[in-house]
Amino acid sequence: MTTDATVLPVRGAAPYDVVIGHGVSARVVDLLGDAPTRVALVVSDTLRGLAAPIEKALAERYALTVIEIPEGEQAKAAATAITCWEALGEAGFTRSDAVVTFGGGATTDLGGFVAATWLRGVRVVHVPTTLLAMVDAAVGGKTGINTGAGKNLVGSFFEPSGVLCDLAFLASLPHAELVAGMGEVVKCGFIADPEILRLVEQTPDVDAVLDPAGPVLRELVERAIAVKIDVVVADLKETGGADGHPGREVLNYGHTLAHAIERAEDYGIRHGEAVAIGCVFVAEVAHRSGLLSAATLERHRTAFGRVGLPIGYDAAAFADLLATMRVDKKSRGAQLRLIVLEESDGVLSPRVLAAPDEQVLAESYAALGSAS
Numbered sequence: 001m002t003t004d005a006t007v008l009p010v011r012g013a014a015p016y017d018v019v020i021g022h023g024v025s026a027r028v029v030d031l032l033g034d035a036p037t038r039v040a041l042v043v044s045d046t047l048r049g050l051a052a053p054i055e056k057a058l059a060e061r062y063a064l065t066v067i068e069i070p071e072g073e074q075a076k077a078a079a080t081a082i083t084c085w086e087a088l089g090e091a092g093f094t095r096s097d098a099v100v101t102f103g104g105g106a107t108t109d110l111g112g113f114v115a116a117t118w119l120r121g122v123r124v125v126h127v128p129t130t131l132l133a134m135v136d137a138a139v140g141g142k143t144g145i146n147t148g149a150g151k152n153l154v155g156s157f158f159e160p161s162g163v164l165c166d167l168a169f170l171a172s173l174p175h176a177e178l179v180a181g182m183g184e185v186v187k188c189g190f191i192a193d194p195e196i197l198r199l200v201e202q203t204p205d206v207d208a209v210l211d212p213a214g215p216v217l218r219e220l221v222e223r224a225i226a227v228k229i230d231v232v233v234a235d236l237k238e239t240g241g242a243d244g245h246p247g248r249e250v251l252n253y254g255h256t257l258a259h260a261i262e263r264a265e266d267y268g269i270r271h272g273e274a275v276a277i278g279c280v281f282v283a284e285v286a287h288r289s290g291l292l293s294a295a296t297l298e299r300h301r302t303a304f305g306r307v308g309l310p311i312g313y314d315a316a317a318f319a320d321l322l323a324t325m326r327v328d329k330k331s332r333g334a335q336l337r338l339i340v341l342e343e344s345d346g347v348l349s350p351r352v353l354a355a356p357d358e359q360v361l362a363e364s365y366a367a368l369g370s371a372s
C-alpha cells in the first residue's frame, strides 16, 4: 500500500525532515542526496531480509558497505561501535560519506553514535522499523551505548540528516514490540498532547489503536513525533527550558525508574514497557507530593494498561533500583531529580521535582504493586 507521505520538518540549527507513510522507503535516497560516494547500512542480521529493498536502492546509487550488528539492545555496546568503526575504516569512509541505520531504537542509537564519532561526524539517515524508534529514538539526535554502570551512559547529541518512517515495516513487528512502542506514545500524551490520550482511551476498539495499517496508529505516530520535534527544537542539548518547563528533560518522563529496571533486568524487559512502569511511578510520586489528582494518577494506570503495558514491578527491588536511579543523567551530585506533572484546573504542566522525599519515593514504589 502506498499512501501520501507526511513530512514533518525539524527546524533546528541543522534542519531535516521526518518522512512518514506507508511504502515510502524508496525515499531514503532523496534524504541522503548526492554528496555521499559511500554509504554504510547498519542493520542486524535478523532484519537483513526486511532491509533488502533499501539495500538494493542504496547499492544502485552508492558504493555500499553493509555492517551487520547484533539484534536489539545487545548492539548498544562499545564492542559493536568498534566493529562499525573498523568497517568504515576498511571502506575508506570520508566526511562526505554517510551511514544509514535500519532497525529499532537500539540500532538507531548505536548507528547514530558511530556516525557521530567517525571523523567527528558523518551524515546519518535513520530508517526506524519499530514503533518506538519511529516515534522517539530516530528523531532528535540522542545517540548512545550502554556500559556496565548503566544505560546510555556514553553518547552524544548528533542530529540525523533525515528520518524515514515507513509504516509498512511495522507489519512484521511482533505485537509485544508494538505495544512497547506505545509506552513512549502514551508518555507524549501525558507530557504534551491530550489528543493522544483521547485516542488511546476512547477509540472504541483497542485493536484499532494497535493496527499498524490503520488510521489511528498513523495519527498517534504523527502526533508523538510532533511532540518530540517541538521539544528538541526548543532544547536540543537538554540545557533546560523556559518558565519552569524542564526543556528536553521532559522526554525523560518515567525514565529514571525505567532505566534502573532495564539495567536490573539486564535489558530483558523492553524499554517501552519499563517506561510505562516508570510513568506510573512518577505519577504516584506527584500525587503523594500534592501535585497531581488521584483521577490523573488513575488515568496513567488505565491509559498504559489499555494497550497492554505493565504498570507494576517487583516489590522487593526498590533499594537496588533507587541506587541505580541516583546515577541517572538528570541527577546533580547526590540530588535525584524527577520529571513530574503538576496539575492545575485539569491542565498538566511538566516540571522538575528535585530531591524528592525518600519516604514518598518508597511509598510510591510500594503503591505500584507487583502486578503487570
Ligand SMILES: NC(=O)c1ccc[n+]([C@@H]2O[C@H](COP(=O)([O-])OP(=O)(O)OC[C@H]3O[C@@H](n4cnc5c(N)ncnc54)[C@H](O)[C@@H]3O)[C@@H](O)[C@H]2O)c1
Residues within 6 Å of the ligand: 044, 046, 047, 050, 071, 072, 073, 076, 103, 104, 105, 106, 107, 109, 129, 130, 131, 132, 133, 136, 137, 138, 139, 140, 141, 142, 143, 152, 169, 170, 171, 172, 173, 174, 177, 180, 181, 270, 271, 272
Ligand atoms: N535516542 C533516543 O532518543 C531514544 C528514544 C527512545 C528509546 N531509545 C532507545 O531505543 C531502544 C529501544 O528501541 P526498540 O524498542 O525499537 O527496541 P530494539 O531496537 O531492541 O528492537 C526490538 C526488537 O524488534 C526487532 N525488530 C525491529 N524492527 C522489526 C520489524 N519491523 N519486524 C520484526 N522485528 C523487528 C529487533 O530486531 C529487536 O529484536 C532502547 O535502547 C532505548 O534506550 C532511544
Ligand SMILES: O=C(O)C(=O)C[C@@H](O)[C@H](O)[C@H](O)COP(=O)(O)O
Residues within 6 Å of the ligand: 136, 140, 142, 151, 152, 153, 184, 248, 249, 251, 252, 255, 329
Ligand atoms: O530524546 C530524549 O531526550 C529522551 O529522553 C527520549 C527517551 O525516550 C529516550 O529513552 C532516551 O534515550 C533517554 O535518554 P537518556 O538521556 O535518559 O539516556
Ligand SMILES: [Zn+2]
Residues within 6 Å of the ligand: 136, 184, 255, 271, 275
Ligand atoms: Zn525512552
